[in-house]
Amino acid sequence: MDDDDRAGTDEATEAFVAHRNLLFTVAYEMLGSAADAEDVLQETWLRWSEVDLTQVTDRRAYLVRIATRQALNRLRSLKRRREAYVGQWLPEPLLTAPDVAEDVELAESMSMAMMLVLETLAPTERAVFVLREVFDVDYAEIAEALGKTPAAVRQIAHRARRHVDARRPRTRVSPEKARAVLESFRRALEARDPQAFLDVLAPNVVLVSDGGGVKRAALQPIVGADSFVRFYLGGSAKAGVTVTCTPTTVNGSPALAVRVDGELDGVMAARVEDGRIAGIYFVRNPEKLTRVAAETSLTLR
Known part of the structure; x- marks a missing residue:
C-alpha cells in the first residue's frame, strides 16, 4: 500500500x-x-x-x-x-446512559413500545419513517438511499406516519414519573403481593414476554391485571426462587433488571399511562441479554 x-x-x-x-x-x-x-x-x-x-x-x-x-x-x-420465531418477539434491549432518557425524541423512538409499533410497518415504510421522522433526513436523500423518487417517498412517509400515529403510545411520561411507578412495580414483584400489583397496574395492562423458545414465556400477550398476577405468581411460586429487581435504563427509558437467585433472568420495560403501567415488555431470551451489561452509545446526529 x-x-x-x-x-x-x-x-x-x-x-x-x-x-x-x-x-x-x-x-x-x-x-x-x-x-x-x-x-x-x-x-x-x-x-x-x-x-x-x-x-x-x-x-x-x-x-x-x-x-x-x-x-x-x-x-x-x-x-x-x-x-x-417461538412465541412473542421483542426488540433486543440496550443498556443506555441515563441522559438518553432526557433526549425526548431519541428516548421515544427507542422505547420498547415504539419499536413494537415500527415492527408493524412494511420494511420500506419502516426505513422511510425512521429516516424522516426520527433522523430528520430530507426526502431527496431518502429517495436516493432507497432508489425511489422524492414524490414516492413522501407518499410512503405519509402512509407510515398515519399507521404509527394510530398505534403509538398516547402520552409521554417524564423519566421521573416512570421511575416512581416502576419502583412501586419493583416492590410488588419482589414481595409477590397481589394487591400491590393491582394498585400499580392498569386494569387492561398487556404483558408481552419473549423467551425465544429457551425460557418460559407466554406464547401470546397476557391481557388484564388479574391475568398478569396469576401468570407471574404461578411461575415464581412454582419455581420457589428469590426474585430481585434492579432499576436500570434500557432503550432510553427506566426499566428493571430481573434476577432469579442472583442470576440475570431478564429485563422488564414498561409503558406508563395515567400513573399506572399499561404495558410490560419482558425479555428473557438469553441471546437478547448480551447488551445490558455495558452501555451502548446512541445518537440522532
Missing part, C-alpha cells in the same frame, strides 16, 4: 468512526436487533472503504445511505425469520 492509499484508508476510517454511533442507531431503529445492527456496520464499512472519497461531498449522508440500504436488505430477511 503506497502513501496515498494509506492516507485514503485513514481518512475513510476517521469518517466512519466519527459517525459510527449514528449508523448503529439508524440500523438498530430499523432492525430492533443490536447483533444485526453490528453486522450492518461491518457491511457498511466494507462498502465505504471502497468509495473514492474525492467524489463524496457529504460523508455523513453517504454513510447513512449505505447503512440504510444494508439494513433494509437485512430487514426483509428478518421479517421471514421472525415469522418462525
Whole structure:
C-alpha cells in the first residue's frame, strides 16, 4: 500500500468512526436487533472503504445511505425469520446512559413500545419513517438511499406516519414519573403481593414476554391485571426462587433488571399511562441479554 492509499484508508476510517454511533442507531431503529445492527456496520464499512472519497461531498449522508440500504436488505430477511420465531418477539434491549432518557425524541423512538409499533410497518415504510421522522433526513436523500423518487417517498412517509400515529403510545411520561411507578412495580414483584400489583397496574395492562423458545414465556400477550398476577405468581411460586429487581435504563427509558437467585433472568420495560403501567415488555431470551451489561452509545446526529 503506497502513501496515498494509506492516507485514503485513514481518512475513510476517521469518517466512519466519527459517525459510527449514528449508523448503529439508524440500523438498530430499523432492525430492533443490536447483533444485526453490528453486522450492518461491518457491511457498511466494507462498502465505504471502497468509495473514492474525492467524489463524496457529504460523508455523513453517504454513510447513512449505505447503512440504510444494508439494513433494509437485512430487514426483509428478518421479517421471514421472525415469522418462525417461538412465541412473542421483542426488540433486543440496550443498556443506555441515563441522559438518553432526557433526549425526548431519541428516548421515544427507542422505547420498547415504539419499536413494537415500527415492527408493524412494511420494511420500506419502516426505513422511510425512521429516516424522516426520527433522523430528520430530507426526502431527496431518502429517495436516493432507497432508489425511489422524492414524490414516492413522501407518499410512503405519509402512509407510515398515519399507521404509527394510530398505534403509538398516547402520552409521554417524564423519566421521573416512570421511575416512581416502576419502583412501586419493583416492590410488588419482589414481595409477590397481589394487591400491590393491582394498585400499580392498569386494569387492561398487556404483558408481552419473549423467551425465544429457551425460557418460559407466554406464547401470546397476557391481557388484564388479574391475568398478569396469576401468570407471574404461578411461575415464581412454582419455581420457589428469590426474585430481585434492579432499576436500570434500557432503550432510553427506566426499566428493571430481573434476577432469579442472583442470576440475570431478564429485563422488564414498561409503558406508563395515567400513573399506572399499561404495558410490560419482558425479555428473557438469553441471546437478547448480551447488551445490558455495558452501555451502548446512541445518537440522532
